[in-house]
Amino acid sequence: MQDQDYILFEAYLSRDLSLDDIQIFENRLKTDLAFKDAFQLYKQTSNFLEHQIKNEEKTEAFKKNVEDISSAYFNKQSKTKAKRINPWYYSIAVAAILALGFFVTQQFSNPVYSDYANYGTMDLTVRSAQNDVLNKAEVAFNNRNFKDADMYFSELLKTDNNNMELQFYKAVSLVELNKYEKADALFDVIIQTPSVYKNKAIWYLALSKLKQGDEIACLNVLKTIPKDSEDYKQAQQLIKKLK
């Protein structure tokens, strides 16, 4: 296109042409394809400039707004992600500290009764379902209410004195209640009697001595635990620590 073509385009767009000239211009658009293409591109360019330059401030304000919202949005995203990860780190750290703490206590601190007294819960009702006192004894013992448990065990033993299981749990309750003399005497009785609770009673007698702070007595009892006892391994560990 020539310079005068562009001048003509501008005049047409600014409505500066006479009616006759407009007619001529529009006719040429219909017949001259290159002229039409050039005019369309000129119009497009003009539109672009108008938008680009006239709206420059508006566009900048818009871009700034988007940038602010975008940054806030993506910051929140990464923070949420960080939050999501942290509990893992925390729990791993806590687990590590606990494990380390457990290890340290086990290895280097003085052994205490509570480290070893893992008698768990008793489960008598299965074998003697109808006995109300037995139920109560079991519930009391499992809830670590050793005072009541001792009372119910005593009541039961009045009629069932040879029940080594009851005797054993009564003795354990007595240790928990710091009634060592009675407890130790009862353990001695169990140890003298052949029953499945014999070896358990030796182990708990040793623990009773440990709880009393009598380490020598504890050691002496521990040494009597036979190899086939399920507590033999633990007993050997305790012996090592006490030496």
Added chain:
Amino acid sequence: MSQKKSHEDQKYIDGLVHNNAFIIQTIYDKFGPKVINYIKQNSGDEANAKDIIQETIITIYHQATEKGLKLTCPFDAYFFLLCKRKWLNQIKKTGNKEVTINEEVLSKDDDAQELAFETTLFEEQHSLFKDMFQDLGQACKDLLTATFKIKSMEEVAKSLNVTYAYARKKKSLCIGKLTKMVQESPRYKNLKS
């Protein structure tokens, strides 16, 4: 633009045109996660997603303010398609990155495809005009800037210390020059074909 009725999601387009912060925020909240996921699954990261989303929103803004943009499909499909194409183009340019997700998984929506195509075309034209304008001589740039900012050609002439007739003639010739530069650019030929 098609003659179809505009979609109810046109509110997002209108919101962008009016620089409505609430709408912009909603676009991020509602449509951002899908784009972020897609880019992350296709060799990108959050920073890439941030750029792609931002550029796409600005392109839509330009098209809507410059040409009017009538949405004939859900904004979700249109927006995701635009972001996806933009990301795939970027990957293509930087080369050797893997794209794991099937190209046409998302949109079977023809309107969305068509509209996204129009927007992509608009974006390329817009960027071509912008680059060519930068390459224009300083005198033309100053005159055109003054012309479109001030609007009244008399004032433009006064501010540049030239006659009205000269300012007016110069304006046509400068736009003509820019038109020629665009026309002769290989990028323009690609856009036309």
